[in-house]
Amino acid sequence: MKAFTTKLLPALAASAVIGGMIIYDAAAADLDKLVEDCAHCHGKDGASTDSKVPIIGGISEQYIIDSMAIYKDRDRPCIEAEYLDGPDKGNKTDMCKIVDELSEGDIEALASFYAGKTFVRAKQEFDPAKAAAGQKLHDNNCEKCHADGGSSPEDDAGVLAGQWMPYLEQTFESYASGERIMPKKMKPKMEKLSDEDKENLIHYYGSLQ
Ligand code: HEC
Numbered sequence: 577m578k579a580f581t582t583k584l585l586p587a588l589a590a591s592a593v594i595g596g597m598i599i600y601d602a603a604a605a606d607l608d609k610l611v612e613d614c615a616h617c618h619g620k621d622g623a624s625t626d627s628k629v630p631i632i633g634g635i636s637e638q639y640i641i642d643s644m645a646i647y648k649d650r651d652r653p654c655i656e657a658e659y660l661d662g663p664d665k666g667n668k669t670d671m672c673k674i675v676d677e678l679s680e681g682d683i684e685a686l687a688s689f690y691a692g693k694t695f696v697r698a699k700q701e702f703d704p705a706k707a708a709a710g711q712k713l714h715d716n717n718c719e720k721c722h723a724d725g726g727s728s729p730e731d732d733a734g735v736l737a738g739q740w741m742p743y744l745e746q747t748f749e750s751y752a753s754g755e756r757i758m759p760k761k762m763k764p765k766m767e768k769l770s771d772e773d774k775e776n777l778i779h780y781y782g783s784l785q
């Protein structure tokens with residue numbers, strides 16, 4: 577036993593230190609590399625310019641960590657996406673495959689990185705009459721958890737104000753079909769909305785630019 581400890585412990589300690597250093601260096605270099613990969617779809621600093629890809633810069637750290645866990649558990653659909661740029665341009669993947677490749681440390685570093693950026697609202701066309709109707713619906717049903725017109729990241733419920741309308745439309749559909757699990761208290765509010773209500777809400781969020 578003594579021989580075992582004296583022989584093995586120093587070796588273990590040394591490799592742990594070296595391992596620790598390697599891990600540390602890799603994590604620092606990796607964040608840049610990881611962000612570069614995300615940027616090929618989500619744009620620079622998460623300010624997506626593609627209407628099917630959500631803007632993720634300026635969303636709360638907790639929401640990003642939660643979303644990644646939801647993808648990992650397959651509690652929301654992973655919609656097939658094409659790399660819009662970079663060496664993989666044109667190749668198909670999805671958020672589930674992407675999340676499966678990330679460690680917990682990667683996810684935390686990415687979430688902190690994107691939470692520190694600014695949410696750059698999408699420039700998009702909307703119908704002012706629908707947006708006005710949507711604002712009323714929002715104030716009565718959604719404002720409690722999506723404060724300031726859905727612009728506050730502090731609710732840890734994403735940012736709706738200025739998000740891409742086609743992404744929001746897809747999101748409403750996946751909540752309605754049950755493919756994306758809804759927070760318990762949001763469900764009754766969402767379920768009483770007509771298709772027209774949903775459209776009005778989407779125009780309201782799109783109108784915030
Ligand atoms: C090939 C394109 C692509 C790449 C690469 C990519 N994403 Fe995504 N991401 C998407 C699309 C499309 C969606 C929305 C559809 C869905 O939910 O499947 C999305 C959704 C998300 C969401 C949910 C946003 C919300 O409002 O709920 C987060 C968070 C996210 N991505 C983070 C990342 C991070 C971090 C990386 C890099 C590690 C990354 N994505 C890489 C295409 C991509």
Ligand code: HEC
Pocket residue numbers: 630643646714717718719720721722732733734735736744747748757758759761762765766769777
């Ligand atoms: C009781 C609190 C609560 C209420 C009320 C609520 N939400 Fe939510 N909402 C949340 C939380 C928490 C999340 C994040 C969880 C998730 O990812 O599904 C969320 C997520 C969302 C998302 C997805 C955002 C994204 O980036 O993918 C949309 C869209 C949304 N809510 C719309 C609405 C609308 C519209 C209403 C009003 C009709 C509403 N919510 C009412 C708590 C609420």
